[in-house]
Amino acid sequence: MATPLAATSKPVVFVEQSLYQVHEKVYPRSVTGVYATSRWLMVWLTQVLFYGLCWLPWNGRQAVLFDLTARKFYIFGLVFWPQDVIYLAVLLIISAYSLFLFTAVGGRLWCGYACPQTVYTEIFLWIERKIEGDRAARIKLDANAISMKKLFLRASKYGAWGLLALWTGFTFVGYFTPIKALWGSVFNYSLGPWETFWIIFYGSFTYVFAGHLREQVCKYMCPYARFQGVMFDPDTLTITYDAARGEPRGPHKKGEAYKTQGKGDCVDCSICVQVCPTGIDIRKGLQYECIGCAACIDACDQVMEKMGTPKGLIRYSTEHAIAAKWGWEEIIRHVIRPRVLVYAAILWTIIAAFIWGIVTKPTLRVDVIRDRAVLAREVEGGMIENVYRLHVMNVSEAAHRYAITVSGLPEIDMVGDRIIEVPPAGDQTFTVQVRVPPESGKKGSNVIYFDVKAMADENTAVREKATFLQL
Template sequence: MNQIPVKDVTPGKDNQTQSYDLYAKREHIYVKYYKGFFKNLRTGAGFVMLAMFFTFSWIQYDGRQAILFDLPNRQFHIFNVTFWPQDFMLLSWLLIILAFILFFVTVFAGRLWCGYACPQFVWTWFFIWAERITEGDRNKRMRLDKEPMSREKLLRKTAKHTLWAVIAILSAIAFVGYFTPIRELVPNILQLNLGPWELWWLGFLSVATYGNAGWLREQVCIYMCPYARFQSVMFDQDTLVISYDEARGEKRGKRKKDSDFRAEGLGDCIDCHACVNVCPVGIDIRDGLQYECVACGACIDACDEIMDKMSYPRGLVRYTTEHSLNGKPTKLLRPRLIGYFAAVIIMCGAFIYVLSNRVPIEFEAIRDRGALFNEVSGNLIQNVYTLKIANKEQVERVYRISVEGLEGLRLINEPEVRISAGELLDYPIRLQIDRNNLSQANSAITFTVETVDEPKVSATTESRFMGPTPGR
């Protein structure tokens, strides 16, 4: 029961049906330390991401945290721009743009995001580094796990899990610091003065980081991440993927460095399993493209190192395309790639235009529902309104209010108001007009609010002015 038939496609073996337990216990993957170009590239990208994640919350801008997602006040601050709930469409638009960029990159070069920028794998490599410096490299870790508990094993395991926990806790603090000002959060942690919201998320994120990067690792990518499942539909024969050159590598086999392996019918692959030992998801790239592969390039670096030692040409495992492996020309520009690129350019251009022309004022006029109108002395008709004015900028502004639509309509209030940065002001006003100027009982009017020092920054809203039916 619970068996799935799996066809073994390993080159050099007869195809045969095997069964693997669907609920088999996970086998721990011991990743071997290695060096190479793609590792340096991935380490550099990971270092930049970690540096940004841990430091950006500490940057100050104009007297406050530069990047702060202030949920209680419903304001997202990103340097000099503040997003409000009314700007949710812009956030949705941005997420769609990022999705199309991911699609474009995937069509062009496979799962580069997974191998070089995905937070799950950035932290996984971070935890693997902590594992290596506390327990040693692959072979030493394997021996250590097989040994009975001893003083040395206890110390090494304790050191590893302590370092994992420290990294997880610091990561949680850095993340929560984007939602609670980090310069307030850290002192509150040291003083054990945390609210339930901060305490919950610090605990949850610490446990999640410790579990995902320390224990689950590749299981998150294989079973939990949906990208691994649908990314293959974006691949074509011209997509750059990591591949094993079967025509050059087969037949595999051990040999001495200077032996005439061609005469023995062998290919360039010496079957050393170096590519398998460095793979963070534990696959054998020689079995062909697999959805578990995260395109990190570890197998390329490991294989190139072996090829150098054997004085063979590099590239037995490399980034290539299916067409290139089959001796056909690779088409870099193809309709799907061009389509994604055009969509990204158009959406980015439109997003930048909308963002640059975004009016940093939210303005709404609500008429008093308690009375249609009031008759005041002097044959005047009065309507009462509440103006809701939100200053979406990060500096205090003075706004001038005006109204038009009816001849002789007057604002019986101070026309200028001062609103602090990020403040939402409810400003009650009264409008009066001589009843002889009313030609109908329900008239359209337009409110305008503009900054005194920069009149181009303005917003308008429509409302209605109610009065008696003419002739009554």
């Protein structure tokens, strides 16, 4: 690419009643360069992670599995139970603050490089380009009357998109149901109705969002795109057209000393507009539609190189830097400012707390529930009995035998299992009868304690309080 298109006659514009908005169809032209390469690196990184991680085994199970049926989340060596919801909440807060921090410093880095919408659009566009050709070929194909060739190209494109979308849906469901079993059930036609439904549902979403809606998702549907401006300030890096350098724009004649004639560096080749996935003209200044993908930077740099003018007519810069003509050193110096420091301080505090929480996460949990049917009763030998249900949760990766003892009242004793075995990441509920002599403790409620201790490890112990009703 990178040969500026000869001044085209009237541009062909397709206005389509698309799913979300009446809009002009955008035909992003392919682009190469530093930023395009980084974008592709991110595509690979995120997708190798997404498509691959669910296949990774760990201790005889799936390394990352959000087992909804068993209500347990496995992430490598960690097992999260519904009781651990606080960790999920903290993780969400960390994500939010990272987003704030990144946005304040680097603008829409998330949108441009990491957002699944961008990543899948990039992949779907790549398929489209391989099958139908680049921008000009696609515009022509759309304008052509229906023909065998057009039908064939369309069918191949939609087919390839469909396969990828189905695989994406399958992978997604594979994070919630063990993926190897899921893969097996595809082949012996025993896929459950809900699994099938969610594979198709998520697959269709991928297909429609990445194949058809594309930039409309960012422009009209994404809540983040609407409020990201709040995180921006005049020192935030954004993709900026240096108007002072570029204007007045216009074509240059070969060898012409255009600067002496009052012309700017912009040759008005419109390639920055053609490569834009959201179809905007960056030369009109910062717009909320700009997802910060930097495709126009790569495109413009190539043109500038051809024209023999310095690169960076469109570049990552800040409002202040453009106004005061700062270099990189000055821009970097302005990264450290109150907003960034506050975001960073909060973020690091929460991350530290999160790591501390994970490291000190208990490996044993016990719930004691009084039997609702029996309050207190007299049993043989005149003893008074209360009945409890103990729920012992082994939150560790190894099977454990636990010893259970009861204390808190004179001559207190229990009937039932004193030693129980719980499998790794498993739980067990069982009933114990606690008995005391009638003269032990006061009439009414008394505090007693259950001690559950791992037999192999003295440090894994839990003491749970309970009430004992004395008659």
